[in-house]
Amino acid sequence: MKILITITGDNVAPRFDMVSALLIASYDSHGLTEKPRTLLMARPSPEELCSLILKENITLVICGGIEERHYKYLSWKKVEIFDSVIGPVSEVLDLAIKNRLRAGTILHSARNVNSD
Amino acid sequence: MPISSTIFVESVSLVEILNGVPLGIVLLDSSLCVLRMNRFFEALTGYSEEDALGVPGNFIIRSDLHTRGQVYQQILKSGESLIQEGTIINCHRKKLPILFTISPLHDNQGQIAGLIIVLEDLSSFQHAERNTSGADSKGKILGHSPKMQEAFELIPVLARTDASLLITGETGTGKDMIAEVIHQSSKRARQPFVKINCGALPESLLESELFGHVRGAFTGAVTDKPGMFRLAQNGTIFLTEIGDLPLSLQVKLLTVLDDREFYPVGGSKKVKVNVRVIAATHRSLREQVRKGLFREDLFYRLNVLRIHLPPLREREGDIRLLLDHFLRDFVSQLGSHIRGFSTTCLELLLAYGFSGNVRELRNIVEYAANICPGELITPEHLPKYIFAQAGDRESGAHKPSASDPSRGEQRPHAPTKTETRISENWQKTERDMILDAMKKTGGNRTKAADLLGWGRTTLWRKLKAL
Numbered sequence: 328m329k330i331l332i333t334i335t336g337d338n339v340a341p342r343f344d345m346v347s348a349l350l351i352a353s354y355d356s357h358g359l360t361e362k363p364r365t366l367l368m369a370r371p372s373p374e375e376l377c378s379l380i381l382k383e384n385i386t387l388v389i390c391g392g393i394e395e396r397h398y399k400y401l402s403w404k405k406v407e408i409f410d411s412v413i414g415p416v417s418e419v420l421d422l423a424i425k426n427r428l429r430a431g432t433i434l435h436s437a438r439n440v441n442s443d
Numbered sequence: 444m445p446i447s448s449t450i451f452v453e454s455v456s457l458v459e460i461l462n463g464v465p466l467g468i469v470l471l472d473s474s475l476c477v478l479r480m481n482r483f484f485e486a487l488t489g490y491s492e493e494d495a496l497g498v499p500g501n502f503i504i505r506s507d508l509h510t511r512g513q514v515y516q517q518i519l520k521s522g523e524s525l526i527q528e529g530t531i532i533n534c535h536r537k538k539l540p541i542l543f544t545i546s547p548l549h550d551n552q553g554q555i556a557g558l559i560i561v562l563e564d565l566s567s568f569q570h571a572e573r574n575t576s577g578a579d580s581k582g583k584i585l586g587h588s589p590k591m592q593e594a595f596e597l598i599p600v601l602a603r604t605d606a607s608l609l610i611t612g613e614t615g616t617g618k619d620m621i622a623e624v625i626h627q628s629s630k631r632a633r634q635p636f637v638k639i640n641c642g643a644l645p646e647s648l649l650e651s652e653l654f655g656h657v658r659g660a661f662t663g664a665v666t667d668k669p670g671m672f673r674l675a676q677n678g679t680i681f682l683t684e685i686g687d688l689p690l691s692l693q694v695k696l697l698t699v700l701d702d703r704e705f706y707p708v709g710g711s712k713k714v715k716v717n718v719r720v721i722a723a724t725h726r727s728l729r730e731q732v733r734k735g736l737f738r739e740d741l742f743y744r745l746n747v748l749r750i751h752l753p754p755l756r757e758r759e760g761d762i763r764l765l766l767d768h769f770l771r772d773f774v775s776q777l778g779s780h781i782r783g784f785s786t787t788c789l790e791l792l793l794a795y796g797f798s799g800n801v802r803e804l805r806n807i808v809e810y811a812a813n814i815c816p817g818e819l820i821t822p823e824h825l826p827k828y829i830f831a832q833a834g835d836r837e838s839g840a841h842k843p844s845a846s847d848p849s850r851g852e853q854r855p856h857a858p859t860k861t862e863t864r865i866s867e868n869w870q871k872t873e874r875d876m877i878l879d880a881m882k883k884t885g886g887n888r889t890k891a892a893d894l895l896g897w898g899r900t901t902l903w904r905k906l907k908a909l
Contacts, residue, residue, distance in 0.1 A: 343532075345507055413503075
């Protein structure tokens with residue numbers, strides 16, 4: 328199985344349509360099967376990103392906000408999407424591999440504890 | 444010191460004041476994390492205050508003002524307010540046009556302690572503008588030619604009704620865009636617009652995609668699937684390439700259009716839908732009916748309203764307009780310094796046939812904008828196939844495409860004055876190009892042909908004709 332996470336810095340990017348950095352990781356029931364790789368797109372384009380997702384045979388997309396039309400398109404193409412995810416990429420990836428991530432997850436580590 | 448202890452802890456009533464304002468308001472602390480938000484902001488973004496508390500604001504607001512929080516950082520540093528239009532994507536996956544007003548908040552010592560961000564939803568304004576102005580309804584579609592003006596005038600009329608609509612036109616004429624504009628101008632604008640290409644899927648899959656299936660309907664149907672008609676509930680479904688819809692599904696579509704209900708694949712319970720159907724095709728449906736490939740009853744059912752989009756060759760004056768428009772777009776995207784097209788290049792493009800219509804024109808401009816290193820696009824920055832086609836047309840080899848829906852329905856095409864002028868211009872351009880290539884290669888025909896992107900025999904033939 329193959330995951331794609333839209334990223335900004337060390338975190339999941341807030342918007343699918345504005346992202347230009349991606350992390351792609353392959354995994355099976357034992358964990359990661361290879362080192363995750365980072366990909367940079369020439370420019371943010373949701374259409375090109377959707378094409379890339381299909382070309383790379385991604386099975387799970389983890390992102391922040393995504394428009395309904397892109398969500399529907401990818402769902403129609405049998406790609407699972409966990410959207411509205413907020414948190415550091417490494418933790419998000421770890422949870423996804425352990426099948427403990429869901430759409431809308433906000434990780435505790437994403438919060439600024441000082442501001443509470 | 445966190446802003447919460449200086450402003451909010453003792454001022455509980457402030458939250459009530461914020462809730463009384465019919466605009467989305469969020470307060471960020473000095474580290475740009477969410478401190479407070481009002482109810483309207485919760486409704487706009489879909490996040491509750493409890494969920495968002497302490498999370499960096501840009502992950503909650505999800506605007507297009509920045510990608511890594513630089514805008515908020517800049518305001519925090521400069522202390523200058525910002526008012527700017529943009530968009531957000533909320534938790535319901537809706538993209539909303541927003542007017543952002545971002546201002547710094549100061550503590551008792553006059554130091555910037557955080558930001559107040561006010562979000563004004565502009566959707567209703569845009570919706571109202573669309574309803575009151577016919578000119579705006581054409582949206583991003585460009586065209587000054589009389590034929591396009593006719594089409595634009597039809598859009599508000601077509602948007603007012605729920606009747607089925609058939610859009611015809613050659614490939615690349617903008618059928619998809621017109622369908623979306625009509626949906627956006629209709630009262631269903633805030634509901635889904637679902638597009639499906641009837642020619643892209645095999646018959647068995649297409650039925651399931653359109654009408655959904657129930658669990659166990661066939662091997663691999665492990666869960667219920669709603670299908671596109673149900674996904675488009677209360678909105679519009681756009682069936683593109685309707686001419687490629689298999690006959691068996693045409694019957695089912697006819698039933699949906701007549702009764703507004705259908706059975707999902709393998710289902711025994713009828714599903715009712717309230718969906719407007721817009722269909723499009725580049726084929727001549729009349730011809731398809733005559734050949735027995737399209738049901739006549741469905742043709743008449745779809746053909747309640749009809750809009751035909753003219754090919755680019757019939758849109759006098761629009762080629763120049765579109766060339767400039769797309770060039771501006773690509774120049775700003777690529778950050779290049781291209782100022783425009785050279786006269787020769789422009790003459791060449793104006794004389795070109797554009798069988799792929801606006802789509803082809805856009806691709807040609809994109810190619811040229813990427814290839815051109817300087818400030819002026821010249822013929823050498825254009826795709827080579829353009830020269831081949833121009834040459835063919837000159838020798839009378841150009842024929843209308845087999846898929847042209849207007850084929851056989853139009854009067855024989857006599858060359859217009861403009862076309863004659865264009866043909867003369869092309870001959871001159873081609874002559875100049877050949878001479879230029881021959882000069883550059885010192886008279887070597889093989890190298891000159893390579894330079895021009897032609898075969899050696901083509902160059903030989905053209906040289907003889909000079």
